Structures are given as C-alpha cells and as structure tokens.
Amino acid sequence: MGYIRAYYEQIVKLQESEWAFIAGHFHRRVYAKNEIITRQGNTENFLSFVESGLVRSYIPDDDYGYTFNFGFEKEFTCAYDSFLTQTPSEYAMQALAETVVWQISYNDLQQVYNKTSVGNHLGRFASEKLFLAKNKRELSLLKLTARERYLKLFTEQPEMLKLVPLKYIASYIGITPQALSRIRRQIN
Structure with a gap:
C-alpha cells in the first residue's frame, strides 16, 4: 500500500484520516503469469494499482491479439472505459508476469469520491494521466x-x-x- 500512498502524495499531501479511509477500500490480489485479469465481454469492476508485474490490454484474436496498452509497476490500470460506464469490456487484460495489484471496486471508489475531497482530486489526476497516454499513443500511430x-x-x-x-x-x-x-x- 505504501506505493499507492507515494503515488498519491506526488499530487497532494494526505491527512492520516484520509489515507486510512482510502486505503481501507483497497484489496491485494495476485495474478499468475498469463492469467486473464479482465475478460472481453465482462464488466470491469476494479481499478488496479500495479505493485509488481506487468499487464497488457488487448483485443483477442486467433494469434496474439491486438495489444494496445501496458500497465507497469507503480501505475493504475484497468479496462477504464468499461469501469467508468459499467458496461462490458471490448477487450481483455492479462498479466504477462506474476502480478501483484491493489484493487478498489467501482462502488468503493464512488464512496471515496463522495466522502473525501482529496479523492476527487486524485481521481481526476489518474483519469487525466490515462487520457494523455492514450492520446499520445494514438497520435504516434497516425503521425x-x-x-x-x-x-x-x-x-x-x-x-x-x-x-x-x-x-x-x-x-x-x-x-x-x-x-x-x-x-x-x-x-x-
């Protein structure tokens, strides 16, 4: 959990009570190498912070699939569009190595947003970071x-x-x- 706090404190200094409330909503999960984290067609219910390991997002096909994103250590990752809209994901996510994540559910994240002012700030920062990375990759493919x-x-x-x-x-x-x-x- 210390990595998540360090990530957040790059943005804003957390009060102990805020951190205790936020941290209480995260749960640790370990995925084996090549284990599917989110299946195509399932709704993404968790935002994951990668403590160790590596995650890829891809559209499955007969060969390797079409890889379009990676989630590295000390970053948040998930099928974010599915998570935000609570609709089935159009792609899958897979652990490429044994991967340890700290996860917060969609409902728990809404509680963090509703009960802490810092939660909204942190959520906006994470969303903006994901958007900028996506935009940078799309421009790279086009230009x-x-x-x-x-x-x-x-x-x-x-x-x-x-x-x-x-x-x-x-x-x-x-x-x-x-x-x-x-x-x-x-x-x-």
Missing part, C-alpha cells in the same frame, strides 16, 4: 512510421523492451513480428 514508433518506444520506454515479449511490442506499434524483426535488423 509516425513503424520505424519511428519503435525508436520512440526504445528511447522513451526502454524498460518496455526489456519486459515485454517482442510479439506484443510489434502488435503495440501496429506491425507484425516479422516487420519488427526487419526494423531491428536495420537499426543494428
């Missing part, structure tokens, strides 16, 4: 070549290249694993 997207990933998120299998990296930047191999050979 950059596959090679440029890979190089940008290489410079901005080198940890991703160490942790994530290349087949998912390829999908994330919108190309096949074979095309990624060609790009990597050209760069080396």
Whole structure:
C-alpha cells in the first residue's frame, strides 16, 4: 500500500484520516503469469494499482491479439472505459508476469469520491494521466512510421523492451513480428 500512498502524495499531501479511509477500500490480489485479469465481454469492476508485474490490454484474436496498452509497476490500470460506464469490456487484460495489484471496486471508489475531497482530486489526476497516454499513443500511430514508433518506444520506454515479449511490442506499434524483426535488423 505504501506505493499507492507515494503515488498519491506526488499530487497532494494526505491527512492520516484520509489515507486510512482510502486505503481501507483497497484489496491485494495476485495474478499468475498469463492469467486473464479482465475478460472481453465482462464488466470491469476494479481499478488496479500495479505493485509488481506487468499487464497488457488487448483485443483477442486467433494469434496474439491486438495489444494496445501496458500497465507497469507503480501505475493504475484497468479496462477504464468499461469501469467508468459499467458496461462490458471490448477487450481483455492479462498479466504477462506474476502480478501483484491493489484493487478498489467501482462502488468503493464512488464512496471515496463522495466522502473525501482529496479523492476527487486524485481521481481526476489518474483519469487525466490515462487520457494523455492514450492520446499520445494514438497520435504516434497516425503521425509516425513503424520505424519511428519503435525508436520512440526504445528511447522513451526502454524498460518496455526489456519486459515485454517482442510479439506484443510489434502488435503495440501496429506491425507484425516479422516487420519488427526487419526494423531491428536495420537499426543494428
């Protein structure tokens, strides 16, 4: 739980009573490597803070699926659109390694929003951060070549290249694993 508090206190200093109320709504959960966290078609009921491990969001298909996001350590993640609207998710989420998360349910988060002024501030910050990351990725897909997207990933998120299998990296930047191999050979 200390990581969540540190994350929040980057934004605002919490009073002990506020922290105790917020922390009381989170529950620890461990997912095994490759375990599905949220199934496509199920409603997302939890906002998760990744303590350790790695999560990918993807649209399932016959091969690897279409990967479009990753949740790294010390970040919040979930099928956020499903969580906000409480409707079935159009994609799945999977632990790519053993993953420890702290989860808060949709209903508990509404209580935190309703009973603490700091909760709304923290929620807005988390939402804005998720929106900005999504917007940045969409612009990258529209404006950059596959090679440029890979190089940008290489410079901005080198940890991703160490942790994530290349087949998912390829999908994330919108190309096949074979095309990624060609790009990597050209760069080396």
